[in-house]
Amino acid sequence: MASFVAERSLPNLQVVDLGRVRPHELRSLWDREVRMWREKLDWDVGGAIAALERAVDRGGLSGKAVRYGGAIVAYAYYVVEGDRGVISGFVVSPSFRDPQLGITMLRAMLDDLDRRHVRRIETQFICFDAPWLAACFEEYGFRTHWRDSLRASLSRPRPERSASNQVVLLPWTAWNLSEMAALMQDAHRDGADAVMNELYRTSAGCRALLNNIVRQSGCGRSLTEASSVARESASDLPAGFAIVTEIGRRHGHLAQLAVAPMFQGQGVGHRLLAHTFSRLADLGLDTLSLMVSHGNERAMALYRSMGFEPTYRFPVFSRQL
Numbered sequence: 078m079a080s081f082v083a084e085r086s087l088p089n090l091q092v093v094d095l096g097r098v099r100p101h102e103l104r105s106l107w108d109r110e111v112r113m114w115r116e117k118l119d120w121d122v123g124g125a126i127a128a129l130e131r132a133v134d135r136g137g138l139s140g141k142a143v144r145y146g147g148a149i150v151a152y153a154y155y156v157v158e159g160d161r162g163v164i165s166g167f168v169v170s171p172s173f174r175d176p177q178l179g180i181t182m183l184r185a186m187l188d189d190l191d192r193r194h195v196r197r198i199e200t201q202f203i204c205f206d207a208p209w210l211a212a213c214f215e216e217y218g219f220r221t222h223w224r225d226s227l228r229a230s231l232s233r234p235r236p237e238r239s240a241s242n243q244v245v246l247l248p249w250t251a252w253n254l255s256e257m258a259a260l261m262q263d264a265h266r267d268g269a270d271a272v273m274n275e276l277y278r279t280s281a282g283c284r285a286l287l288n289n290i291v292r293q294s295g296c297g298r299s300l301t302e303a304s305s306v307a308r309e310s311a312s313d314l315p316a317g318f319a320i321v322t323e324i325g326r327r328h329g330h331l332a333q334l335a336v337a338p339m340f341q342g343q344g345v346g347h348r349l350l351a352h353t354f355s356r357l358a359d360l361g362l363d364t365l366s367l368m369v370s371h372g373n374e375r376a377m378a379l380y381r382s383m384g385f386e387p388t389y390r391f392p393v394f395s396r397q398l
């Protein structure tokens with residue numbers, strides 16, 4: 078692998094700070110991003126790209142871009158939160174197939190992040206048509222975590238299952254952010270998502286993830302009317318929750334599903350999901366998608382039993398210093 082990604086210089090390839098790039102130079106890459114997200118994942122990223130355009134316009138993004146022959150052929154950007162760096166975008170033109178392009182850009186960005194003394198770097202992007210990506214990140218000490226995007230049709234009949242009345246399902250209005258964050262942290266303890274994304278390891282991190290979904294529309298428009306909370310009937314203890322968003326026209330996305338450990342394996346996850354399906358169908362949506370990490374066998378078994386099928390596989394990366 079090392080020889081494949083070994084650094085070599087490409088003539089006429091120039092790495093520049095993203096702050097020195099004008100939005101119109103990124104237009105064709107953005108147009109393709111919008112198309113790819115729609116084709117591969119049913120995801121409408123038009124709003125996110127518009128926000129990105131505004132950020133690039135005011136020079137408010139830290140990152141790198143690569144010029145080749147007068148055009149921008151790749152760009153990537155990151156945010157630093159405390160001592161954690163998150164690479165949130167990594168886009169490479171498909172017309173420029175040499176992996177060296179991505180490698181050069183990553184190297185330049187890692188130099189930046191090193192100067193900012195980050196302790197951990199994670200990635201939160203999907204880079205389409207870059208089969209060399211994992212080898213490239215691994216060369217720089219990153220660990221690869223594979224994720225699958227799954228999708229289910231909302232019109233297909235689902236298997237019935239006897240529902241226990243141990244829990245009641247309540248509308249989203251009955252939730253409490255801190256309580257749900259604590260439940261989420263407990264549910265993910267030692268799980269695949271917590272290995273990949275440090276935020277899952279603490280209640281404050283889970284709170285930030287939930288905030289991003291529910292209040293900042295970080296995962297599409299929040300559909301609170303189809304999201305629900307399960308509480309134990311006898312004690313009113315929170316048992317689990319499902320949060321759904323709308324990511325494209327008539328396409329729902331299961332942004333979070335978690336069941337507290339003491340309630341797992343008793344049909345609560347199935348009930349939350351079945352309820353989500355029927356609420357989304359009532360709202361006129363056609364499909365529900367989600368993303369799941371390899372190794373999360375319990376979640377995968379549940380999703381398969383509910384008719385989800387894989388649509389796209391992609392890697393994310395983490396590096397601990």
Ligand SMILES: CC(C)(COP(=O)(O)OP(=O)(O)OC[C@H]1O[C@@H](n2cnc3c(N)ncnc32)[C@H](O)[C@@H]1OP(=O)(O)O)[C@@H](O)C(=O)NCCC(=O)NCCS
Binds near residue numbers: 264336340346347
């Ligand atoms: C994934 C999760 C939501 C499932 O909720 P749950 O309430 O435990 O699931 P259920 O009891 O409804 O079981 C549904 C199916 O999951 C599978 N399952 C349940 N417990 C399992 C276990 N211990 N081992 C393997 N599979 C299991 C079974 O296929 C089961 O269906 P069946 O019993 O009808 O055959 C829950 O385990 C959880 O919160 N995990 C941590 C957070 C997480 O991974 N969320 C999903 C991120 S994509």
